[in-house]
Amino acid sequence: MYPLSTSNASVLEETPVPAKPKRRAERAYHHGDLRNALLETALAHIAGQGARALSLREVARETGVSHASAYRHFPSKESVLATIAEQGFLGLTAAMREAVATERGDPLARLCAAGIAYVDFGVKHPNHLQVMFGDLVANHDEYPTLVAAATQAYEVLDSLVREGQQAGRVRQGNERTVALAAWAQVHGLTLLIATGQIRHEGPGQLDHKALASAVVGLQAEGLSTGPR
Amino acid sequence: MYPLSTSNASVLEETPVPAKPKRRAERAYHHGDLRNALLETALAHIAGQGARALSLREVARETGVSHASAYRHFPSKESVLATIAEQGFLGLTAAMREAVATERGDPLARLCAAGIAYVDFGVKHPNHLQVMFGDLVANHDEYPTLVAAATQAYEVLDSLVREGQQAGRVRQGNERTVALAAWAQVHGLTLLIATGQIRHEGPGQLDHKALASAVVGLQAEGLSTGPR
DNA sequence: TGTACATCAGTGAACGCGCGTTCACTGATGTAC
DNA sequence: TGTACATCAGTGAACGCGCGTTCACTGATGTAC
Numbered sequence: 103m104y105p106l107s108t109s110n111a112s113v114l115e116e117t118p119v120p121a122k123p124k125r126r127a128e129r130a131y132h133h134g135d136l137r138n139a140l141l142e143t144a145l146a147h148i149a150g151q152g153a154r155a156l157s158l159r160e161v162a163r164e165t166g167v168s169h170a171s172a173y174r175h176f177p178s179k180e181s182v183l184a185t186i187a188e189q190g191f192l193g194l195t196a197a198m199r200e201a202v203a204t205e206r207g208d209p210l211a212r213l214c215a216a217g218i219a220y221v222d223f224g225v226k227h228p229n230h231l232q233v234m235f236g237d238l239v240a241n242h243d244e245y246p247t248l249v250a251a252a253t254q255a256y257e258v259l260d261s262l263v264r265e266g267q268q269a270g271r272v273r274q275g276n277e278r279t280v281a282l283a284a285w286a287q288v289h290g291l292t293l294l295i296a297t298g299q300i301r302h303e304g305p306g307q308l309d310h311k312a313l314a315s316a317v318v319g320l321q322a323e324g325l326s327t328g329p330r
Numbered sequence: 331m332y333p334l335s336t337s338n339a340s341v342l343e344e345t346p347v348p349a350k351p352k353r354r355a356e357r358a359y360h361h362g363d364l365r366n367a368l369l370e371t372a373l374a375h376i377a378g379q380g381a382r383a384l385s386l387r388e389v390a391r392e393t394g395v396s397h398a399s400a401y402r403h404f405p406s407k408e409s410v411l412a413t414i415a416e417q418g419f420l421g422l423t424a425a426m427r428e429a430v431a432t433e434r435g436d437p438l439a440r441l442c443a444a445g446i447a448y449v450d451f452g453v454k455h456p457n458h459l460q461v462m463f464g465d466l467v468a469n470h471d472e473y474p475t476l477v478a479a480a481t482q483a484y485e486v487l488d489s490l491v492r493e494g495q496q497a498g499r500v501r502q503g504n505e506r507t508v509a510l511a512a513w514a515q516v517h518g519l520t521l522l523i524a525t526g527q528i529r530h531e532g533p534g535q536l537d538h539k540a541l542a543s544a545v546v547g548l549q550a551e552g553l554s555t556g557p558r
Numbered sequence: 559t560g561t562a563c564a565t566c567a568g569t570g571a572a573c574g575c576g577c578g579t580t581c582a583c584t585g586a587t588g589t590a591c
Numbered sequence: 592t593g594t595a596c597a598t599c600a601g602t603g604a605a606c607g608c609g610c611g612t613t614c615a616c617t618g619a620t621g622t623a624c
Contacts, residue, residue: 159609169610236525273552291511293521326501327501398581
């Protein structure tokens with residue numbers, strides 16, 4: 103685990119939804135936890151309207167606070183987004199770890215489970231993905247805890263590949279390249295679904311978990327039919 | 331091929347770079363080809379500063395024309411972006427087709443070549459990708475020629491999968507699912523590289539073509555080691 | 559326990575900005591006769 | 592060949608907007624004595 107500067111940063115689903123944004127008059131002068139309140143409002147706003155539309159003034163407005171107050175807790179708008187991106191990576195890591203924990207057997211199955219969890223997380227939080235992987239945070243290196251959280255997520259896949267190789271269940275070869283292949287697969291599928299590129303035929307909802315399962319399975323088994 | 335409304339739409343590399351944006355005074359009152367000139371300026375601007383920073387006023391300024399003139403050629407800023415996205419898909423399709431054409435033999439090798447070309451295209455035009463797959467064009471369905479161009483790109487992969495299956499070189503099963511797996515793989519790798527997620531160790535440039543080749547190869551052969 | 563004081567979270571006004579879009583116009587073009 | 596005219600590409604001013612950020616301030620809090 104990496105040290106996190108955002109000490110009480112909430113991690114997505116684990117965040118209890120605040121009852122209702124209090125109107126300014128109803129509230130004490132000091133908010134008490136404005137930093138997290140702003141983050142939660144921003145998160146909800148991003149989930150609803152997308153990240154591009156996010157404005158700090160609007161977030162403050164919805165939180166029931168003057169728009170200048172955010173600057174007591176964040177040096178800039180970008181730093182708010184960086185924090186949100188960081189929380190996204192923490193949530194993604196948690197989701198993968200949880201999925202892996204339920205697959206106690208075959209290391210290959212564990213890797214696949216992590217991949218499916220990746221897709222599931224991304225499809226459920228498409229706008230969050232945009233903050234994590236888009237260009238809203240221009241230079242990630244200015245936010246070391248963000249980089250740490252992102253690295254941590256990658257390392258879930260990487261270590262599963264390593265374990266799989268050690269157990270003889272995953273193809274040998276450069277561990278990082280194999281992990282990258284796995285990552286790229288699920289990342290691509292996630293974004294194709296999340297950005298609406300995939301039109302499915304027939305009625306009903308797109309069952310993204312079944313799709314992810316099929317695609318991840320195809321990658322495990324390989325697309326070619328030749329002898330090994 | 332699909333009919334294209336943008337009749338003389340340039341397709342990326344094929345576009346001859348205009349000599350220099352003429353200053354307003356040097357130019358005749360009627361520009362002659364302002365539509366394409368605006369598109370090319372916008373393209374260059376996106377390649378340089380990213381798509382998020384693009385403003386129609388700035389594009390007009392750089393083209394040496396009043397900012398209102400764009401509205402003689404495009405109904406809105408979004409329609410400019412939609413046209414650029416469309417050209418991106420045309421360029422991507424052309425790049426894949428060209429790569430496939432040089433691999434005349436094995437259908438599987440042809441599919442892999444298309445995938446590598448996809449990555450190569452995306453890495454060379456990272457900001458263009460953003461317009462093609464981002465949310466700058468809110469609703470693609472309002473731009474039927476954009477949808478057609480995007481569909482066309484997908485169908486390059488899809489038809490290669492079909493051919494590979496017919497030739498017995500690509501795994502049987504739902505053609506669209508297999509094509510989606512291939513698409514997701516290269517799409518994911520492209521975006522991971524283009525958005526700077528991949529840090530490579532050691533000195534020197536990241537050789538993205540070698541990386542793409544390795545990753546695509548891993549997908550063809552499969553990640554697992556089990557018996558088939 | 560009571561008071562003076564330092565601290566700092568939250569305020570509201572202001573700065574300066576660039577944007578997308580519309581409008582009535584002007585000047586160039588080409589075509590009908 | 593020459594002229595009247597319709598067309599329409601490009602203009603510059605204007606509208607109305609919301610934004611990120613800064614500033615001097617005010618009010619609440621908690622702590623030192």
